[in-house]
Amino acid sequence: MGADRAPAQPPEPPVSDARFLRLREPAFWAYAAIVAATGVYAVSEQALFRRISPTGWALSWLLLAVYSLPVFLAVYFLDLYEREPLSLVFAALVWGAIAATTLAGVANEGWGLVVARAGGPEFASRWTAALTAPWVEETLKAGGVVLIVLLARDEVDDVMDGFVYGAVCGLGFAVVEDVFYFLGVFGGTPSGVLAGFYVRVVSSGLYGHVLFTGLMGMGIAYFAAHRKEEPLHRRVTVASGLFLAAVSGHLLWNSPILDLFPRKIQGPGDWLLIPAAVVVKGLPLVGFVAVAVVLARRREHRWLEAALRSEVGSPWLSSVELGVLLDPLARRRSRRDMRVRAGPRAARLLGRLQREQVNLAMLGARPRSEDDPALERQRELCQSLRDALMAMPGAAPAGGRGAGPPLARLP
Amino acid sequence: MDLPPPPAPVTSRPGADGLARKAVPVLVLLAAMALVVFGGFATEGVLSRPVGPPVTVGGLVRVLPLAGWQDGGSTLDTTSVLLSRGSGNLEIHALASPGDATQLLRGYVTRFLEPQARRLSVSSSTQAIRLESGLAAVRIAYVGLFGGVQGQIEGEITAVVAAGGVGAVFDGWAPVGLLHYVLDDIHAMVDTAEVG
Numbered sequence: 001m002g003a004d005r006a007p008a009q010p011p012e013p014p015v016s017d018a019r020f021l022r023l024r025e026p027a028f029w030a031y032a033a034i035v036a037a038t039g040v041y042a043v044s045e046q047a048l049f050r051r052i053s054p055t056g057w058a059l060s061w062l063l064l065a066v067y068s069l070p071v072f073l074a075v076y077f078l079d080l081y082e083r084e085p086l087s088l089v090f091a092a093l094v095w096g097a098i099a100a101t102t103l104a105g106v107a108n109e110g111w112g113l114v115v116a117r118a119g120g121p122e123f124a125s126r127w128t129a130a131l132t133a134p135w136v137e138e139t140l141k142a143g144g145v146v147l148i149v150l151l152a153r154d155e156v157d158d159v160m161d162g163f164v165y166g167a168v169c170g171l172g173f174a175v176v177e178d179v180f181y182f183l184g185v186f187g188g189t190p191s192g193v194l195a196g197f198y199v200r201v202v203s204s205g206l207y208g209h210v211l212f213t214g215l216m217g218m219g220i221a222y223f224a225a226h227r228k229e230e231p232l233h234r235r236v237t238v239a240s241g242l243f244l245a246a247v248s249g250h251l252l253w254n255s256p257i258l259d260l261f262p263r264k265i266q267g268p269g270d271w272l273l274i275p276a277a278v279v280v281k282g283l284p285l286v287g288f289v290a291v292a293v294v295l296a297r298r299r300e301h302r303w304l305e306a307a308l309r310s311e312v313g314s315p316w317l318s319s320v321e322l323g324v325l326l327d328p329l330a331r332r333r334s335r336r337d338m339r340v341r342a343g344p345r346a347a348r349l350l351g352r353l354q355r356e357q358v359n360l361a362m363l364g365a366r367p368r369s370e371d372d373p374a375l376e377r378q379r380e381l382c383q384s385l386r387d388a389l390m391a392m393p394g395a396a397p398a399g400g401r402g403a404g405p406p407l408a409r410l411p
Numbered sequence: 412m413d414l415p416p417p418p419a420p421v422t423s424r425p426g427a428d429g430l431a432r433k434a435v436p437v438l439v440l441l442a443a444m445a446l447v448v449f450g451g452f453a454t455e456g457v458l459s460r461p462v463g464p465p466v467t468v469g470g471l472v473r474v475l476p477l478a479g480w481q482d483g484g485s486t487l488d489t490t491s492v493l494l495s496r497g498s499g500n501l502e503i504h505a506l507a508s509p510g511d512a513t514q515l516l517r518g519y520v521t522r523f524l525e526p527q528a529r530r531l532s533v534s535s536s537t538q539a540i541r542l543e544s545g546l547a548a549v550r551i552a553y554v555g556l557f558g559g560v561q562g563q564i565e566g567e568i569t570a571v572v573a574a575g576g577v578g579a580v581f582d583g584w585a586p587v588g589l590l591h592y593v594l595d596d597i598h599a600m601v602d603t604a605e606v607g
Binding site: 024025026106111112114116118120136143150 | 430433434436437438440441443444447448449450451452453454455458459478479496497498499585588589590592593595596
């Protein structure tokens with residue numbers, strides 16, 4: 001193969017990631033219609049904020065950009081094996097920022113009236129935020145994640161995928177909600193915006209919508225991705241349980257229970273009390289989500305190994321390569337080593353080979369025959385990428401090609 | 412390895428059945444979201460219907476109390492009634508007024524509100540509204556400290572004058588931060604009030 005042929009050209013990458021624009025899907029049109037309709041209101045609200053306090057508004061967005069970019073990247077790269085298409089991830093972000101916030105504003109007001117009617121003004125002043133926002137906002141954010149799942153079922157393979165879509169949707173929601181709070185509650189002056197940023201972002205850290213909706217996204221993805229192997233009642237139980245966990249975390253956060261937040265800021269002690277109050281309320285759910293994410297990643301690790309085991313020893317995957325694929329650090333190290341040995345082009349090609357090997361696992365995991373044309377095409381693609389890589393000067397390892405390109409030292 | 416090119420995937424337009432199958436979960440989702448977004452208003456609309464007989468003030472002003480609003484024994488005098496719901500209150504005064512609604516409103520603030528207040532801020536501009544009966548009314552907001560009440564009070568006054576100089580003042584108030592929770596009720600009762 002490859003070594004005695006002219007250097008193979010690496011196959012062209014896909015032309016574009018157009019997986020969001022699925023014009024024949026009703027879910028796409030539902031998404032587009034709701035985002036367009038709510039977008040008009042969302043834009044006018046931001047324009048109003050900008051008119052009220054141009055400096056405060058600009059500072060709010062600047063601070064939130066500084067916060068949200070690393071959070072976005074952390075969530076996006078949490079899915080170690082198969083990164084979600086960016087078009088779909090951005091669709092989740094936009095839904096959270098525009099559709100969910102706008103619809104939640106309307107819904108919270110309506111259900112707030114019901115709480116006030118049922119419980120009276122004193123009760124409503126203490127409990128409205130806890131009894132309306134959690135289930136209203138989680139449901140509306142979930143609506144966006146469900147639309148994305150309906151739009152691209154083939155992209156949601158495991159619970160980690162749901163976590164990514166959910167957390168990013170929650171991030172979009174949190175950013176727009178924070179701008180509203182900075183301007184509407186903290187006064188909108190630069191000092192007010194900074195105070196709001198300290199209270200709602202610095203002190204709260206990752207706790208909040210990112211976690212709530214990430215958790216709920218895991219439930220939605222579990223329901224959607226395991227429809228072939230898990231009975232309906234189990235999928236409903238898991239999805240409902242995670243939804244309830246998200247709503248409960250949100251409810252505790254909004255409720256007067258365990259509320260250690262200072263009523264007034266009168267000195268440095270009060271500023272320091274805020275992060276402590278956040279820890280008391282937020283730590284249980286942060287721990288729960290951390291455990292859920294670790295379990296989901298282990299599950300994904302086992303899944304990848306099982307899906308590729310039968311391919312090991314073939315011209316498109318060696319046992320060494322599988323070991324590297326299963327360890328994200330080793331994958332990164334292998335690309336770094338390749339860059340040193342054979343240059344950046346070879347490192348990029350190796351990255352592509354690794355992605356396509358993961359895609360091979362995804363294709364193989366779906367119920368289909370062994371000689372399915374799509375599976376065969378994917379194997380061919382992996383092999384051609386591998387041949388192309390091996391033909392690049394310096395890319396082949398010193399020890400020959402016995403086990404294929406051992407592209408990194410195993411840890 | 413020279414494999415024959417794989418057969419091109421068969422693509423076809425989804426049939427009507429396929430489209431309907433895809434549309435069903437989307438429609439269910441949209442219905443659920445609509446329920447969440449608008450269900451609160453519908454539920455509140457059902458819960459906040461007027462209950463009981465109308466309250467008549469001075470024989471000239473009739474108000475339909477919404478569910479939860481009590482006037483038992485709260486009559487201030489023959490021309491005034493106090494309806495309460497928790498810490499939310501609506502005082503209704505029937506007053507003769509030689510002038511228009513704005514003059515009645517200013518007179519009420521000067522003669523009734525200011526003497527009771529230790530500190531009072533009244534909105535500088537008035538809002539013109541129209542009751543369901545078609546009568547024109549004016550509305551202002553205020554916040555202040557009042558004798559005998561702990562903490563600040565915020566309120567909203569609506570004044571209206573009917574034919575023949577029959578005037579009505581609706582003073583809705585609650586402790587600061589709580590008026591918001593009863594304001595829709597107050598507006599509903601004021602908007603449907605009959606004067607004259």
